[in-house]
Amino acid sequence: MRLSGMKIQPVDDLTGHRFGRLHVVTMLRDSSRTIERLYLCECSCGNAVEISHYDLWNGKKRSCGCLKGRGDRLQRAK
Ligand SMILES: [Zn+2]
Numbered sequence: 001m002r003l004s005g006m007k008i009q010p011v012d013d014l015t016g017h018r019f020g021r022l023h024v025v026t027m028l029r030d031s032s033r034t035i036e037r038l039y040l041c042e043c044s045c046g047n048a049v050e051i052s053h054y055d056l057w058n059g060k061k062r063s064c065g066c067l068k069g070r071g072d073r074l075q076r077a078k
Contacts, residue, residue: 014039014053020062022051 011017012034014024022041028050029038035054042048043064055061 011057014056017056019056019059021045021067022049022056022062022064024056 013027014037015027017024019041021044023044025040025042025048027037028040029036031037035052035057037053038050039053039056040048041051041056041064043066045064045066047064047066049061049064051061
């Protein structure tokens, strides 16, 4: 039996990844616990926000907040 076929890819550093509208620019605070790491993210609307590894990885945050409670049709940058 092969149970080891599934590879779980550990992602320690989210820098450079995209999550929804967020582009992870750099790590602001390192931590021995990966999910507690804090990143500086740039939203496609131009705002910069600080978001934890946990929120990014679990899809809790996909924008700076500009999508929250609004329709997805807000595409204006200005
Ligand atoms: Zn935004």
